[in-house]
Amino acid sequence: MDLIQIASIIGAEFDGENFEITGMNTLKDASKTELSFVSNSKYLKDIQNSNAGAIIVDNNTKEYIPDGCRALVVDFPYWQMATLSKYFAPKIEDETLPHAKIGEGTQISQKAEIAKGAVIGKNCMIMAHVYIGANAFIGDNTVLYPSVTVYRDCKIGSGCIIHANTTVGSDGFGFATNKMGEHKKIYQNGNVVIEDDVEIGSSTAIDRAAFGTTLIKKGVRIDNLVQVGHNCVIGEYSVLVSQSGISGSTTMGRNVVMGGQSATAGHLSIAPFTTLAARSGVTKSIQKSGLTFAGFPLMEHRLWLKLQAKIAKLIQ
Amino acid sequence: MDLIQIASIIGAEFDGENFEITGMNTLKDASKTELSFVSNSKYLKDIQNSNAGAIIVDNNTKEYIPDGCRALVVDFPYWQMATLSKYFAPKIEDETLPHAKIGEGTQISQKAEIAKGAVIGKNCMIMAHVYIGANAFIGDNTVLYPSVTVYRDCKIGSGCIIHANTTVGSDGFGFATNKMGEHKKIYQNGNVVIEDDVEIGSSTAIDRAAFGTTLIKKGVRIDNLVQVGHNCVIGEYSVLVSQSGISGSTTMGRNVVMGGQSATAGHLSIAPFTTLAARSGVTKSIQKSGLTFAGFPLMEHRLWLKLQAKIAKLIQ
């Protein structure tokens, strides 16, 4: 799709040089042939440093567009980005892709479904009612238990175990909302990458990225009923206990431990070797590594214990 | 089943005019051919206004039965209602129903299962390992990702997207308990109705109504791992973030936002445009619209912030 077509879809002013746009991406990650967007003046710095070929802007932000980048000016850039995301969404399944490739020694149940374009390594066990989507990749020696669903374009490493009824790569919770309170879906055109030696429990949900990748690094352990939002990065050997939840775009270092029912807000950074007690709730980034936190609002665990003692005294 | 049979099953006193009962329902919604029940003297007003053909009562409540309505008198009306609910439960699947009807342009995986009596609209995508139950209805242009289960009699609108491993219409959590602490299932003979343009994440659970309908209105967005109890009504364009939970019979207006891991008790009413911060817990109805709440016990968000500042000072 070229810029003239795009401008027409979103009703943008545009009269610069026309060229083909290959995809959409964030300001930070977009390349010369990609389209980005800016919805908020707090991202002005990101506009100026963006390599995007074109950016959807409003009247207030258009002046910050760097040289050589085209501006598509609209009233509501975020809403129009949602509009366009649908045009760049790949088909859920694609009959024109090559037949799935299956490595030697891999057992696939006749009741599993492997979409075209998938590649599965050696000595895997793909059990009944598993679904592996278009262009998905599974490494060697990986076990997918019944009813695991892997959406298109997602990659799972070698030596992984994923338990029953878990979903890898469902759409992130992304939508734009207009002044009428109506929502428009932001198609989630990124993927999930799970590195080697990761184990994931049952009925856990790991969302694909809006753009780019939701990344689960090597050796991570995820329990049952855990939520990992779109574009998160989970550091090596981190441990996510049952019913914990990580909101979108939060990044954690290695060996972070999240206790049961703990949670983080989105767009945070959590230092390596952080321990979050059960039920703790993180709303700010954690810079210093190796500490243990508890509570909501969050505080260091030793302070939380002291505070609870004080609170208990209120009724003495 | 007629009243004499019903009285015999539950050991009720009954000697009035016999007639055929077509189903069970709440005091408020029961019609002339339906049976209702009253388990609690706080519903006395509902008895007096009920159009039910017959009502299961105990000795304390029988005198409130309106004229023309039959009383079935037992010691434990709620327990006997549970007993009877099984007799009115439709079969899970029914071979006598007509073959499913599938609209033009709809793709159905050969590994999906569509029960008899189902009706599916045009241009849908029904992926592998989906189950669509007896008499279920799916509108046009709707996508059901792998391992979505839609129980019998449930209806899903047009333009909906439901992600993998989500369940629509499983039984509400209903049972009667006797003095021995034993439970008896209340068969959930209602359904779920999801209106148009609704998106639901993965591993979410939406329970069917005990009687009547659990209703998800137009444009709602539901994230992963969310619980919607039986007989809830979710208003248009409401947003339920991951791991939030709504107990049975709670009704919310349009554009309510429930943050991650927030929850409501049952039988509440939540005003339109209410925002519930992450982890908040609602135990009373919210009458005034447009406010933001937090905490458990719940309070206005600005008060919660103030309170947390005070609490933090306890350890200074």
Next chain:
Amino acid sequence: MDLIQIASIIGAEFDGENFEITGMNTLKDASKTELSFVSNSKYLKDIQNSNAGAIIVDNNTKEYIPDGCRALVVDFPYWQMATLSKYFAPKIEDETLPHAKIGEGTQISQKAEIAKGAVIGKNCMIMAHVYIGANAFIGDNTVLYPSVTVYRDCKIGSGCIIHANTTVGSDGFGFATNKMGEHKKIYQNGNVVIEDDVEIGSSTAIDRAAFGTTLIKKGVRIDNLVQVGHNCVIGEYSVLVSQSGISGSTTMGRNVVMGGQSATAGHLSIAPFTTLAARSGVTKSIQKSGLTFAGFPLMEHRLWLKLQAKIAKLIQ
């Protein structure tokens, strides 16, 4: 596998009498032909009373080994136990087992998968996309809704109902961690036993035991999205409301009620007839039966109400 082979795998010192080891178990439950382990000096009493044929110990604990029991001395017993657990893990499916036995009147969807060695009773309904693993046992009159997964060796009683997308018997969240922060899986070689007349909601996860059995007793009611960790025991007629979570090895008496989003830590004992309010968090065992608790930290519900009133006054 005999002791010399085992010693070789884990690099243990061993020069006693060699014999065949039939499995691994806890200090308390291991028999004369089983191997156990001790990782922590707080279990010294359990060592002395153990009937295990051999125990993996470190230099500090080896002197407590009872007469007639062999010691396998290593630096990190828990890590080496994890190493060995893989060798004792049964195959996920086993083609040498006999064909599944299906009772009279049982309906099994052609889209369900029943592994070899399974035994299913009479008049059950096994719906589409269900998976029943090797040697699993299902009693009479039990309904498994679509996409229920029952792992190998698990047992489900008669008259049970399990709703869609629920998992019975996935691996408990068990692993050893070395000084580099790397994890090694502890294969979960136990099972789940669900007694008669139990109903379980949708997308619930019940983990198999590491050794022995995760036990759900007669008449229990479990809602949607509930987590039951490995080796838990849930007492008769207990009620686990949606999104509640029970950590590993916690045992509860009969008629315990856990409210929505409540949770317990692991290795606790909860007295019969305890009621835990919604969102409560239990970190210590509850000895006295019949009480109602709330909050996190947990306290009696009446105190919690009093405390909340005091806390609210902080901002008056």
